[in-house]
Amino acid sequence: LFGLLATYYLAELNRWIIKHHGLIHFFKRDFYPCFKKAWQAVFKELNIQSSWTKTGLNLFNPSIMLNKLRRPQSEQPSGAEELLPIKI
Numbered sequence: 001l002f003g004l005l006a007t008y009y010l011a012e013l014n015r016w017i018i019k020h021h022g023l024i025h026f027f028k029r030d031f032y033p034c035f036k037k038a039w040q041a042v043f044k045e046l047n048i049q050s051s052w053t054k055t056g057l058n059l060f061n062p063s064i065m066l067n068k069l070r071r072p073q074s075e076q077p078s079g080a081e082e083l084l085p086i087k088i
Helices: 002-019 028-042 045-054 063-069 079-083
Strands: none
Touching: 002 028
16 A cells, blocks of 8 residues: 555655646645545545455455465374364
């Protein structure tokens, strides 16, 4: 998300420069309006869910990760080792 935020912020900054014909200095007070527009464009529910899914951590479907951690039945250890979810 933060790479996308940087892209959108750069686009907003370019719009600001074009609007002012590059003749006015960019002050601290000018930062927040540009940043806010970029933030609102990027941090939407769909983008956030997509980012979680791309990392392999799907908040709404835990079986995606659980299936990666489960071993096939033929590899299941016996005895006390059954308590460990992953063989270390």
